[in-house]
Amino acid sequence: MSDAGSNDATASDTGKVALVTGASRGIGRAIAERLAGDGFTVVGTATTQAGADAISGYLQEGGYQGCGMTLDVADQVGVEAVVKGITQRFGAPLVLVNNAGITRDNILMRMKTDEWHSVIDTNLNALYRVSKACLRGMTKARWGRIVSITSVVGAMGNAGQSNYAASKAGAEGFSRALARELGSRAITVNCVAPGFIDTDMTRELGDEQRDSLVRQIPLSRLGEAAEIGALVGFLCSDNAAYITGETIHINGGMNMA
Amino acid sequence: MSSIEERVKKIVAEQLGVKEDEVQTEASFVEDLGADSLDTVELVMALEEEFETEIPDEEAEKITTVKLAIDYITENLA
Numbered sequence: 001m002s003d004a005g006s007n008d009a010t011a012s013d014t015g016k017v018a019l020v021t022g023a024s025r026g027i028g029r030a031i032a033e034r035l036a037g038d039g040f041t042v043v044g045t046a047t048t049q050a051g052a053d054a055i056s057g058y059l060q061e062g063g064y065q066g067c068g069m070t071l072d073v074a075d076q077v078g079v080e081a082v083v084k085g086i087t088q089r090f091g092a093p094l095v096l097v098n099n100a101g102i103t104r105d106n107i108l109m110r111m112k113t114d115e116w117h118s119v120i121d122t123n124l125n126a127l128y129r130v131s132k133a134c135l136r137g138m139t140k141a142r143w144g145r146i147v148s149i150t151s152v153v154g155a156m157g158n159a160g161q162s163n164y165a166a167s168k169a170g171a172e173g174f175s176r177a178l179a180r181e182l183g184s185r186a187i188t189v190n191c192v193a194p195g196f197i198d199t200d201m202t203r204e205l206g207d208e209q210r211d212s213l214v215r216q217i218p219l220s221r222l223g224e225a226a227e228i229g230a231l232v233g234f235l236c237s238d239n240a241a242y243i244t245g246e247t248i249h250i251n252g253g254m255n256m257a
Numbered sequence: 258m259s260s261i262e263e264r265v266k267k268i269v270a271e272q273l274g275v276k277e278d279e280v281q282t283e284a285s286f287v288e289d290l291g292a293d294s295l296d297t298v299e300l301v302m303a304l305e306e307e308f309e310t311e312i313p314d315e316e317a318e319k320i321t322t323v324k325l326a327i328d329y330i331t332e333n334l335a
Contacts (some may be wrong), residue, residue, distance in 0.1 A: 139299055181295065 015065065018236065019086060019093040020044045021073050021130060022100030024051035026199035027149060027225045029058065031097050034229030035236060036064035040095060043086050045071035066090070073100045073126035083133040092137025095236045098127050098148040105160045116163045123167035127174055144187035145236045148175055152195040152251045168193070172247045179245030188244035190235050195251025198222040218253030265327045268307055272300045285322045308334055
């Protein structure tokens, strides 16, 4: 990852625990590495053991505290077990980055019930499960950070992604409500909405599709995962203590509000 | 060892930031002691820790006064 300098993380260098879902690659990995670099003990999750091992591997390689664990955020029992396990091993997670997400693209007239539900369950219902599981520790500590990774698609819409757009817009509403519930405990709840970022997901697009995408972006390039990591790192630092209920767009200017 | 009543009242006072002598047995957390809904959840968390137990959500919602807290602990732990 590029080094954009570390945040002046006076509180985060005390070994607070950060939980990042979907951290084996792409944006999630960049976020996990950034938070680890900022001094958090990071637990990253992946749905497979190979993914969890990869997370442990890159954390260890960087000389960071933390490890990978397997978790399907659609599994209520698994979520509770993982948060409990983290709390016993490292301490209660005071930073939660809801990053795990999936796409099942289809135009609505062709969309299967299963395609709708699986996206809503993994991208939106998981926020209920994982956030709730982490709140006891955060309220007790009178400090917490919840950052959910949404998408420019939640604001703009995108043909073929009604399920995904609904889940991401839903996540933003959820975060605003939760920000109001938890403000008195110094817990901030925000969203980061990336545009097109250079990851495995966008590398699957054909050259033509990629070129036409880039033409819509004033900064004329895809974003770097590390740039998302830097923004999340800032939101999790003490410097961002007065930002809550906000969705911060990071998309090279492709959708200016 | 303090009585259950004393321990409950001490926790209520600490959690809600009120003086212990304001914590009357009949006091309601919300109406008399100024708690909001998040305070009452945290109060139950604190009681769970003090008495090393888990209070199920459906029971926790019924604990709205100091007396109900003392009664619950007495019935379930004594």
